[in-house]
Amino acid sequence: MNETDEPSSDSSATSVSKDRVVRFHYQIFDEAGGVVESTRDGEPLAILHGRGNVMRGIEDALESRKAGDRFEVTLPPEQAYGPRKDDFTQRISKKYFRQPARLKPGMTTQLSTEEGTRSVTVLKVGGKVVDVDMNHPLAGQTLKFDLEVMEVREATREEIAHRHVHGPGGHHH
Numbered sequence: 001m002n003e004t005d006e007p008s009s010d011s012s013a014t015s016v017s018k019d020r021v022v023r024f025h026y027q028i029f030d031e032a033g034g035v036v037e038s039t040r041d042g043e044p045l046a047i048l049h050g051r052g053n054v055m056r057g058i059e060d061a062l063e064s065r066k067a068g069d070r071f072e073v074t075l076p077p078e079q080a081y082g083p084r085k086d087d088f089t090q091r092i093s094k095k096y097f098r099q100p101a102r103l104k105p106g107m108t109t110q111l112s113t114e115e116g117t118r119s120v121t122v123l124k125v126g127g128k129v130v131d132v133d134m135n136h137p138l139a140g141q142t143l144k145f146d147l148e149v150m151e152v153r154e155a156t157r158e159e160i161a162h163r164h165v166h167g168p169g170g171h172h173h
């Protein structure tokens with residue numbers, strides 16, 4: 001990264017808007033109140049705002065916020081992982097799983113697809129194939145997000161060209 005490419009700005013006065021970088025901590029709670037995902041034990045996530053790096057509902061909630069703001073947002077299934085579909089099962093070759101030997105019925109795992117990785121639930125494990133529920137494990141759930149903005153800054157020209165953030169919480173390449 002080229003330091004001179006960074007516009008100087010007072011980050012405490014910068015609010016979230018399109019093509020600014022937002023670094024934030026988040027926790028996601030399912031309907032039972034359990035934490036299903038959290039950045040609290042590690043690096044905050046960094047996104048280039050307004051570029052679809054995260055769910056639309058999260059971007060909307062972050063709009064105009066500033067570093068130090070902490071708030072909650074609740075998203076219905078339609079704005080989160082979609083409604084749960086009945087009988088959305090598929091039989092898939094074990095070669096598409098990273099660790100096929102460890103698969104057990106009921107567990108959630110990552111599946112590599114043409115559209116990227118997706119979370120699925122294992123239903124049955126055979127010799128060469130696995131039956132999975134293709135619904136995202138959080139499909140059909142209204143989710144509560146606890147968000148805390150840690151930093152807002154101008155994006156570099158390179159980040160805008162790439163449509164994602166470089167450095168901590170973003171891409172490393």
Ligand code: ZN
Pocket residue numbers: 162164165166171173
């Ligand atoms: Zn990049």
